[in-house]
Amino acid sequence: MLTVQIKKKLPDFILNVEFTVGREVLVLFGPSGSGKTTILRCIAGLANPDEGRVALDERTYYSSRDRIRISPQDRQIGYMFQEFALFPHMSVRKNIWYGVKETNEQATLLYQRLLEILKIESLPSRYIHGLSGGEKQRVALARALMTKPRILLLDEPMSALDYANRRELQQELKRIHDLWGIPFILVTHDPQEARNLGDHIVYLERGCQVSSCAATAAAP
Numbered sequence: 001m002l003t004v005q006i007k008k009k010l011p012d013f014i015l016n017v018e019f020t021v022g023r024e025v026l027v028l029f030g031p032s033g034s035g036k037t038t039i040l041r042c043i044a045g046l047a048n049p050d051e052g053r054v055a056l057d058e059r060t061y062y063s064s065r066d067r068i069r070i071s072p073q074d075r076q077i078g079y080m081f082q083e084f085a086l087f088p089h090m091s092v093r094k095n096i097w098y099g100v101k102e103t104n105e106q107a108t109l110l111y112q113r114l115l116e117i118l119k120i121e122s123l124p125s126r127y128i129h130g131l132s133g134g135e136k137q138r139v140a141l142a143r144a145l146m147t148k149p150r151i152l153l154l155d156e157p158m159s160a161l162d163y164a165n166r167r168e169l170q171q172e173l174k175r176i177h178d179l180w181g182i183p184f185i186l187v188t189h190d191p192q193e194a195r196n197l198g199d200h201i202v203y204l205e206r207g208c209q210v211s212s213c214a215a216t217a218a219a220p
Ligand SMILES: Nc1ncnc2c1ncn2[C@@H]1O[C@H](COP(=O)(O)OP(=O)(O)OP(=O)(O)O)[C@@H](O)[C@H]1O
Pocket: 010, 011, 012, 030, 031, 032, 033, 034, 035, 036, 037, 038, 039
C-alpha cells in the first residue's frame, strides 16, 4: 500500500493531497496546472514536499517529521514521463536496459518477456527517432518496468497517440497491470481514459482534492 500525504507551496496555490493506493490503478485527473505532475515528482523523490509523508508499506520514502528523504534511485519506482523522455541517440535495446543495475540471467529473461508482452521484438536495434508514437510508448513502458519497480508512475502516457492507438494501448496497460500486480498512478486529462483505466480517480483543482471516488461511481 502506497501512502501519500503531501503539502507543497507552489507559485499560485498550496498543493495539499492525501490518498493511498493498493494494487490498483489510481488516476490523478484535473485541469492543466492543478498539480498532478508535482505529485508524481514528490512520490518519485524528484521534488520534495514542504510537509508530509510518502511510504510504501513499511518503507518510508519521505517524512518531514522524521527528516527522511530517500533518493530517487533507492525508491524502486518506475516513472514514465510525459513525452517518454527516451534517449534519441541510443538504440531501443540500450534505452530499455538503461537504469538496470545488474545484467544477469533473470534480467535477460525479463527483457525478453517485456519485448514479447509489449510486441516490440522487432525493435531492439532501431533508434528512437525513427519510431512511431505508439512504439515509443511501448519502449518507454518496457524501460520503466525493466527496473522491476514496486510502483509505476505514468504521466499522460497516451498523450502523443491517436484515438485508435490510445484504445489499443489502454487495453495493454490494463493487461500489464494485471500481470505486474503493483500500484499504478496515472495522470490524464482525458475523462474516457480515466474511466477506462482507473480503479479510483482523484480529482484535483488548484492543488486540492475536490473529490475521490471509484472509477465506476461517477464520470468526471
Ligand atoms: N519547479 C517548479 N517551479 C515553479 N513552479 C512550478 C514547478 N513545478 C510546477 N510548478 C507550478 O505548479 C503548478 C502545478 O504544476 P504541475 O506540472 O504539477 O501541474 P499539472 O496538473 O501536472 O499540469 P499539466 O496537466 O499541464 O501537466 C503550475 O502552476 C506550475 O507552473
